[in-house]
Amino acid sequence: MDKLDAVLACIDANADAALERLFAVLRIKSISTDPAYAAECKACAEWHARDLASIGFEAEARATPGHPIIVAHDRSVAGPSALFYGHYDVQPVDPLELWEHDAFEPKLDTRPDGTKVIRARGSADDKGQLMTFVEACRAWKEVAGALPIPVTVLLEGEEESGGRSLPGFLEANAAELKADVGLICDTNMWDPATPAIQTMLRGLVGEEFIVTAADRDLHSGFYGSAAANPNHIVARILADLRDADGRVTLPGFYDGVPELDPALKAQWDALPFDPRAFLGAVGLSVPAGEKGRSVLEMTWSRPTAEVNGMGGGYQGDGFKTVIPSKASAKVSFRLVFDQDPHKIREAFRAFVRARVPSDCKVEFLEHGGGRAIRFPIDAPAFGKARDALTAEWGREALFIGGGGSIPVTHMLKTSLGMDVILAGFGLEDDRIHSPNEKYDLKSFHKGIRSWARILHALSK
Amino acid sequence: MDKLDAVLACIDANADAALERLFAVLRIKSISTDPAYAAECKACAEWHARDLASIGFEAEARATPGHPIIVAHDRSVAGPSALFYGHYDVQPVDPLELWEHDAFEPKLDTRPDGTKVIRARGSADDKGQLMTFVEACRAWKEVAGALPIPVTVLLEGEEESGGRSLPGFLEANAAELKADVGLICDTNMWDPATPAIQTMLRGLVGEEFIVTAADRDLHSGFYGSAAANPNHIVARILADLRDADGRVTLPGFYDGVPELDPALKAQWDALPFDPRAFLGAVGLSVPAGEKGRSVLEMTWSRPTAEVNGMGGGYQGDGFKTVIPSKASAKVSFRLVFDQDPHKIREAFRAFVRARVPSDCKVEFLEHGGGRAIRFPIDAPAFGKARDALTAEWGREALFIGGGGSIPVTHMLKTSLGMDVILAGFGLEDDRIHSPNEKYDLKSFHKGIRSWARILHALSK
Helix, strand or coil, X not given: CXXXXXXXXXXXXXXXXHHHHHHHHHCCCCECCCHHHHHHHHHHHHHHHHXXXXXXXXXXXXXXXXXXXXXXXXXXXXXXXXXXXXXXXXXCCCCHHHCCCCCCCCEEEECCCCCEEEECCCCCCCHXXXXXXXXXXXXXXXXXXXXXXXXXXXXXXXXXXXXXXXHHHHHHCHXXXXXXXXXXXXXXXXXXXXXXXXXXXXXXEEEEEEEECCCCCEEHHHHCCCCCCHHHHHHHHHHHCECCCCCECCCCCCCCCCCCCHXXXXXXXXXXXXXXXXXXXXXXXXXXXXXXXXXXXXXHHCCEEEXXXXXXXXXXXXXXXXXXXXXXXXXXXXXXXXXXXXXXXXXXXXXXXXXXXXXXXEEEEEEEEECCEECCCCCHHHHHHHHHHHHHHCCCCEEECCCCCCHHHHHHHHHHCCCEEEECCECHHHCCCCCCCEEEHHHHHHHXXXXXXXXXXXXX | CCHHHHHHXXXXXXHHHHHHHHHHHHCCCCECCCHHHHHHHHHHHHHHHHHHXXXXXXXXXXXXXXXXXXXXXXXXXXXXXXXXXXXXXXXXXXCHHHCCCCCCCCEEEECCCCCEEEECCCCCCCHHHHHHHHHHHHHHHHXXXXXXXXXXXXEECCHHHCCCHHHHHHHHCHHHHCCCEEEECCCECCECCECEEEXXXXXXXXXXXEEECCCCCEEHHHHCCCCCCHHHHXXXXXXXXXXXXXXXXXXXXXXXXXXXXXXXHHHHHHCCCCHHHHHHCCXXXXXXXXXXXXXXXXXHHCCEEEEEEEEEECCCCCCCCEECCEEEEEEEEEECCCCCHHHHHHHHHHHHHCCCCCCCEEEEEEEEXXXXXXXXXXXXXXXXXXXXHHHXXXXXXXXXXXXXXXXXXXXXXXXXXCCEEEECCECHHHCCCCCXXXXXXXXXXXHXXXXXXXXXXXXX
């Protein structure tokens, strides 16, 4: 039996113990956006540092202006080096009443078809995914006494809350962190049977604005129509943001957005993708984006504007004839190709200001931003990783686009000059960011085996 | 000294005792919306019944499905009869920390300019106002042994909590309650020196709608632009509701809305009203309603559409790249002249449905409705009341419009066919429904004298 086979056998033999470790970390309520959970974030960081140290990494949970960042090195062998990134923080869990179980009490469920799923907040995003890599390292160390290549593990605790500490951290520690290739496990498979490496990522601009009209809440019977209503102002701005054809109306928004390369478009059109099934899975049927674009284009290669939150006035039961003093909205733009996040943020602010009456005020809160990215799929590391995934899953791994933004990918590319292999084992129905998040047990187990293979392949 | 002069002298002589009685009723925590205060509401009703009985009314606190309704008759004389309506319940007092004193421990404060104010929850809305009428009756009985006209007093305990018991009560007791004219003391003066009778009331349609798109919250990175976003749909509907000139765009909305009678418009234009001061008092300066209309028209004689609440998606601190499953809004329309609440509700629902994509759902919640009302200002009773107010305050009493709805006024008009004289002594800075509610001592004292004069005038 060669080394890789022994490692895979070790992973199979220790599957229950790996699951126990994942459950332990899923019980930690590391909600990064809510200051009430700061101690849990710290506890989660310390758990990971201890765990990585236990398998031979030089591991530290390092303080930042926000939540700790874990850096762990195992450079006992020579060869091309890898930097693995994951995040130990999770999304908030509201609305709580929609969870069918305690979000932080992980459990293994068997579905009617016999497949098993791990249920908990963070099971897929990203604790379950990041632990696939850690468990692969553990098996290599146990079987071979060393990793196939030098590895640094970098775990962040602010991915779900703007990631403010990471850029400065990467810059300050660039020499220590730079490696020949980046590895991230925070993406999806193509489908439950088909692995995929995401090689295009959209960028992001997150922006919140708050409109203040009168200096107090008013009675709409007395002030209605005479006094500016910030709900109307916000609704108007949000409505103006897209035209009847679904195009974003910000001036200059489409600068740097070419049509897709015809060869790539042909490849995408040939993918086994059914837009009706994609939308049907969440109870919808009508693509809501730009007219004349395919759903894959909408979600992979076209920029978007989405209102992620809006609110103003009385939202409780019953009715209150109030004109609120304030109303607000949170808007995100997904960027593609060469769109400039800074220019788009400025264009949006100008767009909003132009629609706020002269006697009202508007303030802006910046919530992260980053450019879109494309990786060179003909570089050797990408081919090796694809072949390793193909071997594990018995199905040709795909190079795909993707709709989400993974800001750290952009930072690794920009600050450290690294290409990143985005190989993840999430599935579309994982309900990440929603109540009842899950991660397939198969994703977890074969994800560990996949990383064991990729580490091996990269050493060749 | 004629009888009226003697009554006015009696009111002046007994001013302190009247204030003591008001303080006694202000100490009762008759918060109708909170079941925890049901016993206090009952105690308050019984206090009023006893008090009215003590001055010779046949008074009863009658049980209802909600809080008791007091009916008190004094029909010992002949002549045109009056039904006086007031409410003994009060608004909740939260947020408690904003009160500068105990909300239910009334006190008399002297302001820097030497004027005195009564501070307590309910001092203006409506205990202080309703007691002006009761004290006027007391003085007439004490001085003349009888009221100038037959009077029925009707005091409700659910005005601040939906008033569910009153419509059925009015219908069931229509014959007993019907009078030649209605009297209500629950409105404001024009300004602290100028009395007013409100003769136009706008109607109301309250409506809530909830748009459901996907059957769960989605990640905007994966589904953005492909999946319908209910925030966009709701924002579009709300934005479409008014055009660039501030007009409501619902088809047929302005049916039954004539231009204001030129004579009345001229009278309003001549009123000492400064729109800049009106808006400036709440930190605004630009009238937000229909272009080409005065602020008084906007708030008195033109119909409006106001978004009282809207919400969807993540509204907490930080950012969540979510596409919510649902978003909603609460909208109220103020109606004037002959607008039909039913037709407008239906037009609004059709307007909303036309803007909800075929794969999304919308549901509606009805939140009350009623027609606008105008009273015949050339009817003799209105002229008599105006002259009585003019005599007391030494300043011509005004017939004014008003933006708010007073549901009981509509009921008295619709169920009992009665015109209602709305004469009140509240002031704009009374902070009704807010912390630190007050009622000017001058409003209380001259309010009592005003009703003494109006009762006398109506008997002539």
